[in-house]
Amino acid sequence: xxxxxxxxxxxxxxxxxxxxxxxxxxxxxxxxxxxxxxxxxxxxxxxxxxxxxxxxxxxxxxxxxxxxxxxxxxxxxxxxxxxxxxxxxxxxxxxxxxxxxxxxxxxxxxxxxxxxxxxxxxxxxxxxxxxxxxxxxxxxxxxxxxxxxxxxxxxxxxxxxxxxxxxxxxxxxxxxxxxxxxxxxxxxxxxxxxxxxxxxxxxxxxxxxxxxxxxxxxxxxxxxxxxxxxxxxxxxxxxxxxxxxxxxxxxxxxxxxxxxxxxxxxxxxxxxxxxxxxxxxxxxxxxxxxxxxxxxxxxxxxxxxxxxxxxxxxxxxxxxxxxxxxxxxxxxxxxxxxxxxxxxxxxxxxxxxxxxxxxxxxxxxxxxxxxxxxxxxxxxxxxxxxxxxxxxxxxxxxxxxxxxxxxxxxxxxxxxxxxxxxxxxxxxxxxxxxxxxxxxxxxxxxxxxxxxxxxxxxxxxxxxxxxxxxxxxxxxxxxxxxxxxxxxxxxxxxxxxxxxxxxxxxxxxxxxxxxxxxxxxxxxxxxxxxxxxxxxxxxxxxxxxxxxxxxxxxxxxxxxxxxxxxxxxxxxxxxxxxxxxxxxxxxxxxxxxxxxxxxxxxxxxxxxxxxxxxxxxxxxxxxxxxxxxxxxxxxxxxxxxxxxxxxxxxxxxxxxxxxxxxxxxxxxxxxxxxxxxxxxxxxxxxxxxxxxxxxxxxxxxxxxxxxxxxxxxxxxxxxxxxxxxxxxxxxxxxxxxxxxxxxxxxxxxxxxxxxxxxxxxxxxxxxxxxxxxxxxxxxxxxxxxxxxxxxxxxxxxxxxxxxxxxxxxxxxxxxxxxxxxxxxxxxxxxxxxxxxxxxxxxxxxxxxxxxxxxxxxxxxxxxxxxxxxxxxxxxxxxxxxxxxxxxxxxxxxxxxxxxxxxxxxxx
RNA sequence: GGGCCCUUAGCUCAGUAGGCUAGAGCGUGCCCCUGAUAAGGGCAAGGCCCGAGGUUCGAAUCCUCGAGGGCCCA
Numbered sequence: 016x017x018x019x020x021x022x023x024x025x026x027x028x029x030x031x032x033x034x035x036x037x038x039x040x041x042x043x044x045x046x047x048x049x050x051x052x053x054x055x056x057x058x059x060x061x062x063x064x065x066x067x068x069x070x071x072x073x074x075x076x077x078x079x080x081x082x083x084x085x086x087x088x089x090x091x092x093x094x095x096x097x098x099x100x101x102x103x104x105x106x107x108x109x110x111x112x113x114x115x116x117x118x119x120x121x122x123x124x125x126x127x128x129x130x131x132x133x134x135x136x137x138x139x140x141x142x143x144x145x146x147x148x149x150x151x152x153x154x155x156x157x158x159x160x161x162x163x164x165x166x167x168x169x170x171x172x173x174x175x176x177x178x179x180x181x182x183x184x185x186x187x188x189x190x191x192x193x194x195x196x197x198x199x200x201x202x203x204x205x206x207x208x209x210x211x212x213x214x215x216x217x218x219x220x221x222x223x224x225x226x227x228x229x230x231x232x233x234x235x236x237x238x239x240x241x242x243x244x245x246x247x248x249x250x251x252x253x254x255x256x257x258x259x260x261x262x263x264x265x266x267x268x269x270x271x272x273x274x275x276x277x278x279x280x281x282x283x284x285x286x287x288x289x290x291x292x293x294x295x296x297x298x299x300x301x302x303x304x305x306x307x308x309x310x311x312x313x314x315x316x317x318x319x320x321x322x323x324x325x326x327x328x329x330x331x332x333x334x335x336x337x338x339x340x341x342x343x344x345x346x347x348x349x350x351x352x353x354x355x356x357x358x359x360x361x362x363x364x365x366x367x368x369x370x371x372x373x374x375x376x377x378x379x380x381x382x383x384x385x386x387x388x389x390x391x392x393x394x395x396x397x398x399x400x401x402x403x404x405x406x407x408x409x410x411x412x413x414x415x416x417x418x419x420x421x422x423x424x425x426x427x428x429x430x431x432x433x434x435x436x437x438x439x440x441x442x443x444x445x446x447x448x449x450x451x452x453x454x455x456x457x458x459x460x461x462x463x464x465x466x467x468x469x470x471x472x473x474x475x476x477x478x479x480x481x482x483x484x485x486x487x488x489x490x491x492x493x494x495x496x497x498x499x500x501x502x503x504x505x506x507x508x509x510x511x512x513x514x515x516x517x518x519x520x521x522x523x524x525x526x527x528x529x530x531x532x533x534x535x536x537x538x539x540x541x542x543x544x545x546x547x548x549x550x551x552x553x554x555x556x557x558x559x560x561x562x563x564x565x566x567x568x569x570x571x572x573x574x575x576x577x578x579x580x581x582x583x584x585x586x587x588x589x590x591x592x593x594x595x596x597x598x599x600x601x602x603x604x605x606x607x608x609x610x611x612x613x614x615x616x617x618x619x620x621x622x623x624x625x626x627x628x629x630x631x632x633x634x635x636x637x638x639x640x641x642x643x644x645x646x647x648x649x650x651x652x653x654x655x656x657x658x659x660x661x662x663x664x665x666x667x668x669x670x671x672x673x674x675x676x677x678x679x680x681x682x683x684x685x686x687x688x689x690x691x692x693x694x695x696x697x698x699x700x701x702x703x704x705x706x707x708x709x710x711x712x713x714x715x716x717x718x719x720x721x722x723x724x725x726x727x728x729x730x731x732x733x734x735x736x737x738x739x740x741x742x743x744x745x746x747x748x749x750x751x752x753x754x755x756x757x758x759x760x761x762x763x764x765x766x767x768x769x770x771x772x773x774x775x776x777x778x779x780x781x782x783x784x785x786x787x788x789x790x791x792x793x794x795x796x797x798x799x800x801x802x803x804x805x806x807x808x809x810x811x812x813x814x815x816x817x818x819x820x821x822x823x824x825x826x827x828x829x830x831x832x833x834x835x836x837x838x839x840x841x842x843x844x845x846x847x848x849x850x851x852x853x854x855x856x857x858x859x860x861x862x863x864x865x866x867x868x869x870x871x872x873x874x875x876x877x878x879x880x881x882x883x884x885x886x887x888x889x890x891x892x893x894x895x896x897x898x899x900x901x902x903x904x905x906x907x908x909x910x911x912x913x914x915x916x917x918x919x920x921x922x
Numbered sequence: 923g924g925g926c927c928c929u930u931a932g933c934u935c936a937g938u939a940g941g942c943u944a945g946a947g948c949g950u951g952c953c954c955c956u957g958a959u960a961a962g963g964g965c966a967a968g969g970c971c972c973g974a975g976g977u978u979c980g981a982a983u984c985c986u987c988g989a990g991g992g993c994c995c996a
Contacts, residue, residue, distance in 0.1 A: 455926050609991055645928045646992050670958045721935055725947050832965045841954055
């Protein structure tokens, strides 16, 4: 039923908001996107700050092979909030978004999508397909990021496949080569003998297979004992170089049938069972470390020997506690061997999986067939103590489904040891947010082995090394690299595949080893981590408005291992310092119960779906209100909560804006002449702004949200706005008391959208435009405005008063609630109060009534304790202001209204 | 299995250099208002501060161990 309009409605000044109550964000946000784009707001915002300090947040490139997820959204929204805050604070903040575009995952997806294998087409054609695929996802992701309200130089984005990016990348490589940081070493990789190709971890599938499980004895060269090693890959024994012992464990010398064997103490009983030792006796024991440098007979070749080393990883839950080491055929074997400082080791398996000529009697044999030959060889020499079989999970090729092997190949490496300490030192100068988050990257830098740059792939930046056809030497010559770089800059890295090698060779180029003059190209590409790792060169140094180092890197904490590290490791050897002045790392997005989101669990939330249903601003709020230094949880509850917070913020502004419909700057009342409560709210507002700035400067967005929201709820909605309603509505439009309240509202309303813009990026603009329509602000967009530095402070006397007054207000509310429960009053205007307190007369009775939203107040300020009494008001209800007054009916023409209202509607 | 990190009301956060009955907002419940109205106001109920030891006159805060969760490795 429509309420009948009150008789005096026409005499009161009800709010006339422009901002609609219902946000309808999914649709309106699209309009603001258009508005920003058509009017080039971001470009104008940057232009306006030209000459100011530049703040560079360097974008870590997401991989262009899928749709964005909540984690990506969190990352970009955090970045955008920082950028917008800095922008509003007056910094020029050119944000160049980027994408990581090379590598295996894209090759795999292209194969899947197009059913074309890289071998089926020309290399450059394949690379073009991969590029097109990456481009399509850049386009998709870019649209998503824009839709989230992220500001950036989208038309000028960077991508690792762009010619100028690749060109710079190769120039950096040339510098590293020139300064001696790039070395050639061998390292084991997955190799498929059937497909004759290397495989990446992602191309491996694990299947159960049966392998021989053998115990082999290794007689000591100096001493009358034999150690027993266990292996499931007898074919790797020809390439054995060492036996690894756990330095922390104890090893026993066991006498069995006149022979002495060594195994780990913890493995003894199991080994005895397997070898069916009936009578054995432990005659001595030594720690694993004692076997360091001990020499043993080589299991296969009489002219070689093998050496004892120690390794922490040697396990005590299977085998003998002694591990056979063949660096050419195992990742761990390789790294323990390399830790010994020895880079040389045998590897006698060729591309076809067959033993090379060096393997002597095994030469030409397929590795699997060699197992049996080796077993009988060992058996004949009494070295095979036991032969069984074991079923275990073993890597297989994803294409031909055959077992793969580990096989060492020559690769290009960055020799991190040359500058490891410098890299660690560089981290001291970086600010880490949260504090102490640098321990992770430090540990990784300390423990990381050399950086292998070579990848046996197609879609990437080629390593322009050449092979001498005479002696087979691989040569990475800085001059060649530079020539290629120059050409790549112009036409992209396909040139390495499409142009003849002679194009890139310097005149009279000769092999440094043999003097040969005939070369062929090699086709390994650079590790994609090198691609993105050099972005600080390719982007920061090449984009006109950016600078080196960046002010901030902001990524998930998994990037301590990834991009933070690779950026550092490419910067330090050439620059001597880190490419970032500060690094912020954030957590991951989990579901509502704190578990990781995954398709298989089915708890994934699609950010675009949320945007379509509730709007990007609500999503931004949900992401930004949580503490990102830990993992943040997102689910329907949290989205609902964000939605409620959003509504409160929106409505609080709407009320202020709506009450300014007839206010112009010329109507403002000087601060000294404002009503006490109006001065109070401005002081609180100023104080809140300081806290907001402090929390943003510390990158604590979550406190920002809670400070701002809490202010809207408590200070504004509950206390101030509720109190000043009567003044705004009842006084004549131009009445000084009304203008005083409007002055305070105008100050806050004009600053409000600016403060909230980093979070509610669309709504802030909508608010701004509402103010513009009242002519209260002039800038075309909120992003062309500046963070407000206006501050207002109260005297100590005023502050003391308000502390008492607000305490009294709470007490009055409690008392009123009792009356309400007793059905004595309904609305607080049905009550009157009596105030006691020294200094209580700082407010007039009318002002006290306003503050407590009651009909009348009696004030006693003569040296009494602060206290308040609440009673049912006596008198008659004024038909206009709804207060219960004793002066209702003074005028015959207006018998239903009070004296004050009479003044309001007459004269 | 190793390294790093997280754990305060149903939810999001405060809890300053160890010290009052551990706070706020949301949500919930009850009530009021109907001139911010798919709004607004009031009151109230919610906590083994992850667990177990320890240091201390005193611990949510410091130490040790453990549980659950996350990331990165193996």
